[in-house]
Amino acid sequence: MQRFEFLGRFSRNRGALVGACLILVVALLAVFASLLFPTDPLRIVGMPELWPGEDPDFPLGTDSLGRDILAMIVHGARATLLIGLFASAVATLIGVSVGATAGYFGGWVDEIAMRAAELFQTIPNLIFVLTIVVILGSTLTNIVIAIGIVSWTPIARMTRAEFLSLRDREFVQACRSMGMGDFRIILTEILPNALPPVIVLSSLVVAGAILFESAVSFLGLGDPNVASWGRLVGDGRQLIRSSWYICAIPGIAIMITVLCLNLVGDGLNDALNPKLRDR
Amino acid sequence: MSLLALKDVRVHFNTAAGVVRAVSGVSLDLAVGETLGLVGESGCGKSTLGKAIMKLVPVAAGEIVVEGTNIAPLQGAALSEMRRKVQMIFQDPYGSLNPRSTVGRSISQPMVLAGWTQGAIDERLETLLGWVGLPSDARQRYPHEFSGGQRQRIGIARALALSPKLIICDEPVSALDVSVRAQVINLLEDLKSQFGVSYLFISHDLSVVEHIADRVAVMYLGTLVEVGARDQIWRNPQHPYTKALLAAAPIANPKLARARQRTVLQGELPSPLNPPAGCPFHSRCPIAQDRCKEERPVLRPVASGAQAACHFV
Numbered sequence: 045m046q047r048f049e050f051l052g053r054f055s056r057n058r059g060a061l062v063g064a065c066l067i068l069v070v071a072l073l074a075v076f077a078s079l080l081f082p083t084d085p086l087r088i089v090g091m092p093e094l095w096p097g098e099d100p101d102f103p104l105g106t107d108s109l110g111r112d113i114l115a116m117i118v119h120g121a122r123a124t125l126l127i128g129l130f131a132s133a134v135a136t137l138i139g140v141s142v143g144a145t146a147g148y149f150g151g152w153v154d155e156i157a158m159r160a161a162e163l164f165q166t167i168p169n170l171i172f173v174l175t176i177v178v179i180l181g182s183t184l185t186n187i188v189i190a191i192g193i194v195s196w197t198p199i200a201r202m203t204r205a206e207f208l209s210l211r212d213r214e215f216v217q218a219c220r221s222m223g224m225g226d227f228r229i230i231l232t233e234i235l236p237n238a239l240p241p242v243i244v245l246s247s248l249v250v251a252g253a254i255l256f257e258s259a260v261s262f263l264g265l266g267d268p269n270v271a272s273w274g275r276l277v278g279d280g281r282q283l284i285r286s287s288w289y290i291c292a293i294p295g296i297a298i299m300i301t302v303l304c305l306n307l308v309g310d311g312l313n314d315a316l317n318p319k320l321r322d323r
Numbered sequence: 324m325s326l327l328a329l330k331d332v333r334v335h336f337n338t339a340a341g342v343v344r345a346v347s348g349v350s351l352d353l354a355v356g357e358t359l360g361l362v363g364e365s366g367c368g369k370s371t372l373g374k375a376i377m378k379l380v381p382v383a384a385g386e387i388v389v390e391g392t393n394i395a396p397l398q399g400a401a402l403s404e405m406r407r408k409v410q411m412i413f414q415d416p417y418g419s420l421n422p423r424s425t426v427g428r429s430i431s432q433p434m435v436l437a438g439w440t441q442g443a444i445d446e447r448l449e450t451l452l453g454w455v456g457l458p459s460d461a462r463q464r465y466p467h468e469f470s471g472g473q474r475q476r477i478g479i480a481r482a483l484a485l486s487p488k489l490i491i492c493d494e495p496v497s498a499l500d501v502s503v504r505a506q507v508i509n510l511l512e513d514l515k516s517q518f519g520v521s522y523l524f525i526s527h528d529l530s531v532v533e534h535i536a537d538r539v540a541v542m543y544l545g546t547l548v549e550v551g552a553r554d555q556i557w558r559n560p561q562h563p564y565t566k567a568l569l570a571a572a573p574i575a576n577p578k579l580a581r582a583r584q585r586t587v588l589q590g591e592l593p594s595p596l597n598p599p600a601g602c603p604f605h606s607r608c609p610i611a612q613d614r615c616k617e618e619r620p621v622l623r624p625v626a627s628g629a630q631a632a633c634h635f636v
Contacts, residue, residue, distance in 0.1 A: 214415055215422075236421075
């Protein structure tokens, strides 16, 4: 019952619905990439620098080495989405833990946690990601961790704000008066109530993470074994004056995906934000 | 032995502006099966006193003795044991239930924490819902599906779960419609006669307190100014503050209302940040004299049989 209500509110926002459908298409492509293009996407299959439409076998053309761009895009979707999701998961985990602790306990715990968050916020994000990747090495895991480390602060702030407003509510006092432990109160009582705005923010962090990863790959610091969209853009940058489509096609894929994720985030916000609910 | 004995309980809050003495030295007894009404205007510290008994706010000094055990210094497991004897009903029926928990989950929480088995909890849940007059399918539903009065009854069921000896009712009917108030009050009275539970009934609504309380304690600026049996307080108030408080209560009969003598208090409740020296009430008292500004009166027996804290009664 409640679930249908939620879907109804979500689909009232047309943009969010379109966004969700496109994300679903991208996700399906990513899942079934090996079925659609069973051969290695990084194999040379035709003439180099075929423009889109020039050869019906390669609808999106080929790159400077003669690799099928469509196959690379479909396979790249997997890497790009996974990086986005995991980076967002890392950021949410750190952000919610820090924010919940700070907001619930307050006092000096809050002071320390929020000063730490500010410290992270003062460092320019991209520079920070690059620094971590350069220090730890260019593997997929390290890139995910690096993006998570720079993206947790807004989630921590949001979680803290929710906890501040919820921790003195009477249902929390009731739990405290029963002798429920702090950890249990945080996890089972406050967190479910604090989560909706955090979920919205996490969905936006996925989009941000995809952009970060693209930037890192474009600069040539991405994982050399993973053909993410950012890497495709980076690979095409030498030929940008003659065969600009090599950069443009994965760029458009990134743009559409990030746009859709933002639309979905807005839709989730409308659907989950109790202030907008019509009562 | 009294069920609950407070000895010089003090609650202080450190704020940016200084120390707020929300409760400054309250001593009180509550017998088994008794309903004690705690009245006073907003901000006098009556809710804070209730929360101090539940250990929801830190107690700065004094003893809170429940059945012979001082719970003020207790922590952890020893405290959990005592918590089963004292439970609380909250003011706001919309805020006192977790909106994302089913009613069944909310009511069974105290039992889960007490380590009951699922079977025992289910059985108890059924009984509790019956006592407070809710359908048994209520347990799968969420709080927002219920009215204010029903939610308050859910809160009462939760408070009753572990068969407490004492229930602290913090303004339990203030947020309810007048028509629903009577239902909840009657439910509380029924439960009392059935299970012999005692209530500390905190309220600013004098008509409700007059109806339910056996004894009444009047609080002003963190201290008790008068304590006595309900009829002693209502028929023959001694302390000037009690007189003013009772005189301010509305009377339904306009003839009686016009006939009565009115003492209207001047000024506002002084800030507990900076309470007046001597008698806390002297700044607004119609019979205050120089002595009141210096010497703090203590509760002592007065002519009506009650106890009052005033130099001149």
